């Protein structure tokens with residue numbers, strides 16, 4: 629495979645955070661106070677996130693993976709338990725279940741929406757199944773109401789700002805998990821958060837991120853074993869201006885999505901969209917097409933960064949033993965992430981579309 633072109637003058641970037649002077653000033657302010665962690669910026673970031681997801685509680689943590697890990701543990705999932713996870717997702721979704729001592733049971737995905745296939749989920753649920761870990765992949769809201777009647781944990785890593793009907797992703801299940809990695813709409817470099825309506829679960833998540841400690845514990849005791857999964861004030865300060873501009877950021881990404889759709893109309897590609905009545909989170913712009921690897925190579929050769937969508941877990945060493953997943957295979961072989969950020973220019977979009985047009989018309 630042709631390697632990713634390195635960022636440079638003429639290279640079109642896959643992702644580019646929308647950050648600038650405001651973020652710089654916010655970070656400088658934290659540095660001046662000298663309180664770099666467990667300070668007021670964490671609380672402010674969490675309040676903004678709770679408001680954006682329509683939840684009562686948001687708890688900032690150090691990554692999306694940390695968010696998923698504490699969410700699984702907060703539900704008391706452990707050895708002997710099974711959790712349904714989609715076979716097509718970033719591996720962290722399943723890894724956290726395995727690392728909690730439980731079994732991630734892979735469920736096939738719908739080859740078009742690339743989200744969990746509800747019928748297959750029904751087939752794979754057993755008496756040991758304690759929860760469904762549903763992913764809103766690339767920001768497309770999953771139809772959680774179709775899934776088996778089990779507690780739903782949302783992997784909303786890429787779904788900040790997405791909504792299913794009128795309800796925001798991250799507030800649809802018992803716990804929602806977000807990532808603020810630089811390929812996300814809002815980034816803190818590395819970072820994550822858990823959201824919930826449930827005060828008890830929120831408290832458990834807070835303990836798990838902070839050495840098991842709770843404000844009601846004796847000052848000289850730490851009664852539970854847990855992690856340091858905190859997010860610093862420096863990083864929360866970086867995220868705050870972006871969270872305040874969330875609607876603006878989403879609208880800008882929607883305009884880029886529309887611009888791609890216009891340019892790719894009539895070609896034999898599946899474009900990313902949400903169900904009617906839903907709002908797509910536009911974390912990534914992932915199309916599906918035949919001969920994906922050739923298209924990926926052609927883009928990279930033209931100085932355009934591009935990437936596969938994500939991973940088919942049953943093709944990874946860690947999860948090879950769970951049978952066949954034709955929907956996940958199709959998604960894995962056909963999905964292609966195009967450059968997608970708010971600073972893409974019209975000529976850059978033209979360049980991407982032209983390479984794809986040449987690729988798609990050359991096979992006939």
Ligand SMILES: Cc1ncc(COP(=O)(O)O)c(C=O)c1O
Nearest residue numbers: 691692693718720785807808809
């Ligand atoms: C669906 C999904 N879940 C979990 C994660 C893990 O998030 P992080 O990289 O912040 O640990 C990602 C990261 O890209 C993801 O896409």
